[in-house]
Amino acid sequence: MSESAVKTQQQRVNTRKILPPFVTGQEIVLIGVIVVLWVILGLTTPAFLAAGSVGPLLVQVAPIAIIGVGMTFVIITAGIDVSVGSIVMVAAVVTARSLVEFGLPFWPALLLSLLVGAALGALNGVLVAYGRVHAIIITFGTMNLFRFIGLQVFGSSTVNNMPPTFNFFGRGDAGSTLGIPHAFAIAVVITAIAWWYLRYTKGGRSLYAIGGNAHAARLAGIKVQPRILMVYALTGLLAGLAACMTLAAGTSTLDQSVGTGRELQVIAAVVIGGTSIIGGRGSVVGTLLGALLVQTVSSGVVQLGWPSQLAFFFVGLFIVIAVGTDLVRERARRRS
Amino acid sequence: MTTQTTAQRRGPSLGERVGLFAQDRGIQLLILVVILVVVMSILNGAGVTIGRVNSDYFASALISFVPLALLAIAQLFVITSGKGGIDLSVGSMVSLSGMAFGISLVDWGWTVPAAMIFAVIVGTGLGAINGLLSAYLGYPALITTLATYYAYRSIALVVTDQKPVSGSEIQDFYQSVAAVELPLIGGQLPLFPLGLFTFFLPVAVIAWLVLNRTAYGRKLYAIGTNDTAAQWAGVDTRRTRLTAFMVSGLLSGLVGVYTVAQFASARPDAGTAGSGMALPAITIAVLGGVAITGGIGKLGSVALAALLITWLNASILMLVPGNEGAQVQLLALGVVLLGASLLDGWLQNRRKRGAVKPPTLTAAIALGDKPMVDTPAADTTAAAQGIDEPVDSADSESDSR
Structure with missing residues (x-):
């Protein structure tokens, strides 16, 4: 009995040694910065901290955070996906048109959006995993391809008179329970699951291994290519979910600029969050x-x-500051 | 005896020579350009096209060739410098230096040359910020230029509160890119846009000389091929990389001036509207055979790739009307990029497998196979072949740091 206790003890010690701390320095810094910003904004513009302002903010955060989970996975494997904006566009317009023309109810429409997103993501995954070409080139290509598909579905106009099917994700009263927007709650839940997956499962750890050194990961028996395929498909799936939230956030009209520039916002969020663009390190x-x-x-x-x-200027500035502090800490880590 | 040696060395036979010739990216692109022009001429003859597709049309389409080609050359410098070099901020630098040009010309009443020099200096300075962050402070280029893409774009939009700058000075300046008849022989030839001669040709010639005939050019290819080796060979890698980013800024500054002339006003979103100018530029660079891992890339092929995309876009507009045409252009850009890079990756892999691999380092380098180490797929194929590639593994290690 004591032997097994010792063993578990040892296992625990080992686990502690291998895994990074629960919250990294970057995250504490970020929480600090956000709190400071909120306090400053709260003091200078009294309307900011009123519930009427924070709620919509959280609703808008949700799509970025949700796609960000997938993007974090992708970047941890030393890849990148610049096509997510276009995936959001295709999923949004396909879903929007089916809402208008077939009057699809909530669940089938959600499922449709997820499927469209996952299919496009899987295409990225196949090309990146088996194509022997760098992910940024592949996804630049598919970005144009998907945008073409999206514009074709749009026809030459906007999608009008969308029914309020996705109000559940929206900013209105239907979109929140006890003051917490559903969209944001979903983002938090997905982040929590992804955090657990990356930290405690074999699959999650293997993503770090692939990003650290794909060759070594392969030799260690990790099936690199299927894992990479899965990661891009997942990102597409999450982009499909984000598309539904985008439909809810807007008015009843969907115009062709939907999703444009989304990829840069998401990548900015990921790198500000301390995920290393070179791969092998990062947290959701x-x-x-x-x-x-x-x-x-x-x-x-x-x-x-x-x-x-x-706002763009400050986003750029925050990227520089966030990655800069990370570089300084990395240097200190290496010295010690 | 001699025949045996030849056989051992696998000296190129005629067939192999043709094969090597056909593998040259420049030749491939040239063939594609010729095919495109021939096909379009046939379609024109058959009356399928919307307007008349003739040499005049192709010549006038070159007005949009100039900015594409210049920015692709900018990417050639930055991507070739290696270590994940890439410049996402070119579009924003174009906008901002274009605004600098417009404001100094119209609001401050500067002369055209002074305003032009000012715009180019602004562009170079913006490029220097990218370079300092990437080369000296250790930021990955993708992150640096993503951040400055945002920052520069924001400044360009805020500086005039999103209003374009225009005035009679700019209207006059429009002449410098408009179509002209060439002197002497011009009567026989179609009208070429003047921008081709005032902007593109000087830049292309100077850039070619810098890349191929100067110590700087050799250093640039050296740091892109192997940063550590170049450092040991006494190359100031950081300075060389910084200069590459400054060249990118300089060229963006020139394109900024060019777009002001092209649109006859300084637009704050000139380089960032839609999906921006960076993506087409990177696409063209890659299509032109620039290896995203650095160290490989030829100016001639990049210019040909820009020509192919320009004429492809122009042809599409003649086949598919209106808004639909712009959409098909997106499709074409995506398909061409994916097709070219996938074919390239597949060919490289096949060549690697097919070649009798000499185990020495020099021989491996002589093969000219720069492995795409950043691609996990490439790594795993290397693993599948066995771990007998010293160059590959050393490279992948240094890259993954």
Whole structure:
């Protein structure tokens, strides 16, 4: 009995040695920055901390955070996916048109959006995993391809008179329970599951191994290619979910600019969250915080009455600061 | 005896020579350009096209060739410098330096040359910020230029509160890119856009000389091929990389000036509207055979790739009307990029498997196979072949740091 106790003890010690701390320095810094920003905004614009302002903010964070989970997986494997904006567009327009023309109810429409997203993501995955070409090139290509498909589905106009099927994800009263927006709650749940998966499962750890050194991972018996395929398909699936939230967030009209630039927002959130673009290191909790920061900055600039385009400047600045602090810490880590 | 040696060395027979010739990216692109022009001429003859597709049409389409080609050359410098070099911020630099040009010309009343120099200096300075962050502070280029893409774009939009700058000075300047008749022989030839001669040709010639006939060019290819080896050979890798980013900024500055002339106004979103200018530029660079892992890339092939995309886009507009045409252009860009890179990856892999692999380092380098180490798939194929590739594994290790 004592032997097994010792064994579990040892296992625990080993686990502690291998796994990084629950919350990394980057995440603490991010929480600090977000709190400071919220306090400043709260003091200067009294409307900010009122529930009427924070709720919509959280709703807008959700799609970035949800796609960000997939993107974090992708970047941990040393890949990247710049086509997510176009995937959101295709999933959104296909779903929107089926809502308008066939009056699809909530669940089938959600399922349709997820399927479209996952299919496009799987195409990325197949090409990246088996194509012997760098992920950024592949996804630049599919980005154009998907945008073409999306525009074809649009025809030459907007999709009008969308029914409020997805109000469950929206900013209205139907979109939140006890003041917590459903979309944000879903983002938190997905982040939590992904966090657990990355930290405690064999599959999750193997993603880090692939990102650290794909060759070594292969020699260690990890099936690299199927895992990579899965990661891109997952990102597509999550983009499909985010598309439904995008449909809910807007008005009853969907225009052709949907999803444009989404990929950069998501990548910004991921790198601000401390995930290394070279692969092998990263956390989904950081990504959620990064998404929160990006959206806080965007909303804050508007609330302060500054030109809304100034938000881009601050997003850029935060990327530089976040990655900079990470580089400094990395250097310190290597020295010790 | 001699025949045996030849056989051992696998000296190229005629067939193999043709094969090697056909594997050259420049030749492939040239063939594609010729095929495109021939097909379009036939379609024109058959009356399928919307307007008349003739040499005049192809010549006038070159007005959009200039910015594409210049920015693709910018990517050639940055991507070739290796270590994940890429410049996502070119579109924003185009916008911002274009605004600098417009404002100094119209609002401050500067002369055209002064405003042009100012715009190019602004562009180079913006490129220098990218370079300092990437080369000296250790930021991955993708992150640096993503951040500065946002920052520069924001400044360009905010500086005039999103209003374009225009005035009579800019209207006059429009002449410098408009179509002209060439002197002497011009009567026989179609009208070429002047921008081709005022912007593209000087840049292409100078860039070619810098890449192929200067120590800097050799250093650039050296750091892109193997950063550590170049460092040991006494190359100041950081400075070389910084310069590559500055070249990218400089060229973006020139394109900024060009777009002002092209649109006859300085638009704050000139380089970032739609999906921006960076993506087509990177696509063209890759299509032109620039290896995303660095160290490989030829200016001639990149220019040909820009030509192919320009004329392909122009042809599509003649086959598919209106809005639909713009959409098909997206499809074409995506398919061409995917097709070219996948074919390339497949061919490289096949060549690697087929070749009798000499175990020495020099021989492996002589094969000219720069493995795409960042691709997990490439790594695993290397693993499948056995771990007898010293170059590959050393490379992948240094890259994954």
